[in-house]
Amino acid sequence: MPLFEKLIESVIQGEEGSVRECVQQALSDHIPVKEILNDGLIKAINIVGEKFKKSEFYVPDVLWSAQAMKAGIELIQPFFQKSDVPPLAKVVIGTVEGDIHEIGKNLVAMMVEANGFEVINLGVDVPPERFVESVRAHQAKICMMSALLTTTMPTMKKIIEALKEAGLAGRVKTMVGGAPVTKQFALEIGADGYSPDAPGAAELAKEWIAG
Amino acid sequence: MAIGFKSQCVPTYRVLTEDQIKEIHLATLEVLEKVGVRILDEEGIQLLKEAGCQVKNENVLQIPRGLVEESIHSAPSSIQIYNRKGNEVMQLGGDHVYFGLGTDLIYTYDLKTGSLRRSCLQDVVNAAKTGDCLEEIDFIASFALAQDVPTNLMYIECFKALLENSIKPIFFTAAGAEDLSVILQMAEVVAGDEARLREKPFLIHYSEPTSPLSHSKSAIRKLFLCADKGIPINYTPALLAGATGPVTLAGAITVANAEALSGVVLHQRRAKGAPIISGFVATTMDMLTSTAVYGGPEFRLTHSACTDLYHYYGLPVWGTAGASDAHCFDQQAAMEATFSILMGTLEGANLIHDVGYLGQGLIGSPATIVMGSEIISYVKRIRRGFDISQEQIAMEVIQKVGPGGNFLTTESTRRLHRQEHWRPKYMNRDNPDMWKEKGSKTYGERVTQKALEILETHRPEPLPDSVRQKLEELIKKAEKSLMGIKFVV
Numbered sequence: 001m002p003l004f005e006k007l008i009e010s011v012i013q014g015e016e017g018s019v020r021e022c023v024q025q026a027l028s029d030h031i032p033v034k035e036i037l038n039d040g041l042i043k044a045i046n047i048v049g050e051k052f053k054k055s056e057f058y059v060p061d062v063l064w065s066a067q068a069m070k071a072g073i074e075l076i077q078p079f080f081q082k083s084d085v086p087p088l089a090k091v092v093i094g095t096v097e098g099d100i101h102e103i104g105k106n107l108v109a110m111m112v113e114a115n116g117f118e119v120i121n122l123g124v125d126v127p128p129e130r131f132v133e134s135v136r137a138h139q140a141k142i143c144m145m146s147a148l149l150t151t152t153m154p155t156m157k158k159i160i161e162a163l164k165e166a167g168l169a170g171r172v173k174t175m176v177g178g179a180p181v182t183k184q185f186a187l188e189i190g191a192d193g194y195s196p197d198a199p200g201a202a203e204l205a206k207e208w209i210a211g
Numbered sequence: 212m213a214i215g216f217k218s219q220c221v222p223t224y225r226v227l228t229e230d231q232i233k234e235i236h237l238a239t240l241e242v243l244e245k246v247g248v249r250i251l252d253e254e255g256i257q258l259l260k261e262a263g264c265q266v267k268n269e270n271v272l273q274i275p276r277g278l279v280e281e282s283i284h285s286a287p288s289s290i291q292i293y294n295r296k297g298n299e300v301m302q303l304g305g306d307h308v309y310f311g312l313g314t315d316l317i318y319t320y321d322l323k324t325g326s327l328r329r330s331c332l333q334d335v336v337n338a339a340k341t342g343d344c345l346e347e348i349d350f351i352a353s354f355a356l357a358q359d360v361p362t363n364l365m366y367i368e369c370f371k372a373l374l375e376n377s378i379k380p381i382f383f384t385a386a387g388a389e390d391l392s393v394i395l396q397m398a399e400v401v402a403g404d405e406a407r408l409r410e411k412p413f414l415i416h417y418s419e420p421t422s423p424l425s426h427s428k429s430a431i432r433k434l435f436l437c438a439d440k441g442i443p444i445n446y447t448p449a450l451l452a453g454a455t456g457p458v459t460l461a462g463a464i465t466v467a468n469a470e471a472l473s474g475v476v477l478h479q480r481r482a483k484g485a486p487i488i489s490g491f492v493a494t495t496m497d498m499l500t501s502t503a504v505y506g507g508p509e510f511r512l513t514h515s516a517c518t519d520l521y522h523y524y525g526l527p528v529w530g531t532a533g534a535s536d537a538h539c540f541d542q543q544a545a546m547e548a549t550f551s552i553l554m555g556t557l558e559g560a561n562l563i564h565d566v567g568y569l570g571q572g573l574i575g576s577p578a579t580i581v582m583g584s585e586i587i588s589y590v591k592r593i594r595r596g597f598d599i600s601q602e603q604i605a606m607e608v609i610q611k612v613g614p615g616g617n618f619l620t621t622e623s624t625r626r627l628h629r630q631e632h633w634r635p636k637y638m639n640r641d642n643p644d645m646w647k648e649k650g651s652k653t654y655g656e657r658v659t660q661k662a663l664e665i666l667e668t669h670r671p672e673p674l675p676d677s678v679r680q681k682l683e684e685l686i687k688k689a690e691k692s693l694m695g696i697k698f699v700v
Binding site: 059196 | 617
């Protein structure tokens with residue numbers, strides 16, 4: 001099987017070890033890093049996204065692919081500066097103050113990372129000012145916030161307002177998620193976007209960066 | 212872990228204890244021996260007389276208990292049913308559960324207009340296609356009564372439509388022995404010849420005694436014809452408690468069981484070891500509307516008792532489920548279909564018919580068949596139970612993930628979620644936004660859409676041209692021989 005075909009298949013099947021081998025092989029074959037990223041890893045994760053949309057893949061399958069993808073990216077990341085690959089866009093993510101639910105948020109982080117972003121994961125119970133500081137310090141393009149409790153949902157609005165007050169509106173896009181969060185709620189609190197699931201969050205982030 | 216620990220839990224259900232089964236069985240034998248059954252066919256009377264039955268008066272014969280028990284023993288405990296192509300598909304017996312359609316519905320709840328109209332041959336075609344496409348439907352049947360075809364040819368044309376639109380086994384009725392013999396000739400053409408059809412039957416004839424305790428001439432002639440040819444027959448009464456049977460459930464069960472077992476006696480005396488599926492329906496007559504209740508709780512209780520009895524006898528047993536008293540595809544239809552499919556499955560009936568029946572056996576609805584298929588799938592997941600082995604308890608995974616971790620990215624979740632977690636096809640599990648984006652549709656709308664899609668897109672495997680041609684010739688002959696004649700009743 002040609003190398004790129006094998007790489008793509010390995011990402012789709014979520015075979016981390018095989019992805020690493022393929023990427024190592026590509027690097028020692030002096031294949032440009034940009035090509036490995038775009039024609040190998042990104043192409044593969046896009047196929048995974050399509051399969052998820054068609055209900056051929058379920059969430060666990062997508063996450064395994066994401067993990068395998070991440071392993072591949074880690075190998076080529078050190079070469080980004082030397083090649084013509086622009087630095088990865090940065091995403092700040094966290095569970096809002098008062099809430100310690102983090103599995104869903106971590107899955108989003110994993111998926112976003114697998115789709116070619118650098119993720120700054122702030123963890124749980126994160127106060128608004130930490131979101132603001134982190135976005136500013138990392139020049140993040142996207143700020144993602146999660147809440148599972150209906151009582152902590154209003155904190156999301158506070159964070160969006162704090163980002164505005166800090167003069168970061170227009171420079172950072174905000175995305176909200178969590179079981180009780182709806183599109184309507186996202187609109188009401190002035191968030192730029194919302195996703196019901198981890199693969200959707202990664203898709204939306206890619207759209208924003210591309211467009 | 213205890214020695215002999217069985218790690219697989221399998222939910223089952225029964226209503227009768229062994230003592231209670233014996234009590235009903237003894238009462239049934241007493242009915243047959245003392246009250247007797249009415250036999251409206253000379254050949255049937257002769258056969259029973261020769262077997263040692265006493266004539267009580269004119270055409271009522273008393274059947275001795277020894278003869279009943281001998282017949283239960285001689286009937287096969289398991290019947291292998293094939294599909295049109297000769298592949299093994301249903302092993303009727305034990306607690307194997309199969310689902311399929313019913314027959315003869317005079318009205319159809321139209322998929323496109325959502326209103327009632329008279330059924331026609333096209334509805335039989337539609338039912339066959341729908342049943343062929345849905346994996347949870349194991350056997351097909353006419354579903355609709357083709358009222359656009361003359362009565363004497365109606366069942367022949369239906370059988371042809373079923374043959375042409377599905378490879379699944381066919382559960383079928385006939386007006387009399389006259390058209391039944393033509394239908395069996397058609398089946399022989401499909402199988403190759405009479406011997407091959409006997410060897411690999413892909414059809415089950417459905418005929419019935421008349422409650423209380425009567426066998427019509429037509430029913431006996433159909434029963435004998437199938438016995439002679441070794442064609443599986445489902446010979447089962449449908450009794451109405453309080454009208455054609457005692458009002459009490461125990462009484463209704465006893466009388467219906469006597470009707471069914473007297474059928475087994477007739478059948479086995481005619482051809483020892485020939486395949487028969489037995490059992491009965493003992494439902495209630497609604498005492499306000501005088502209608503036959505399909506969706507009531509008594510139907511389920513008596514049917515569960517029936518299944519317990521026939522498991523005890525070691526005979527393949529008939530079932531009814533996925534049917535409703537509702538006149539349209541609505542919430543009542545869903546509720547009654549769900550209860551009946553759940554109980555029919557857990558009790559372990561073998562040949563469960565009438566999926567998609569509405570209006571107390573008067574109305575067919577293809578969308579209700581699609582809904583039934585999803586309920587069957589759901590209930591079969593319940594029946595599959597779960598395994599409590601060391602591997603399935605997953606102690607290692609629990610230790611590895613620990614408090615605060617996640618199980619979603621573990622290897623075991625990825626490997627086992629498909630087999631452990633059932634997935635619906637049409638039921639809603641979307642979040643509110645996604646549901647709105649998809650048009651805020653009700654379950655009924657989604658299932659109706661699926662039913663329409665099947666009719667537009669499903670292409671059943673066609674019959675070979677040579678077979679089709681031979682069938683046409685048989686039907687032409689039947690037109691000449693059967694048109695205008697009066698069938699024996």
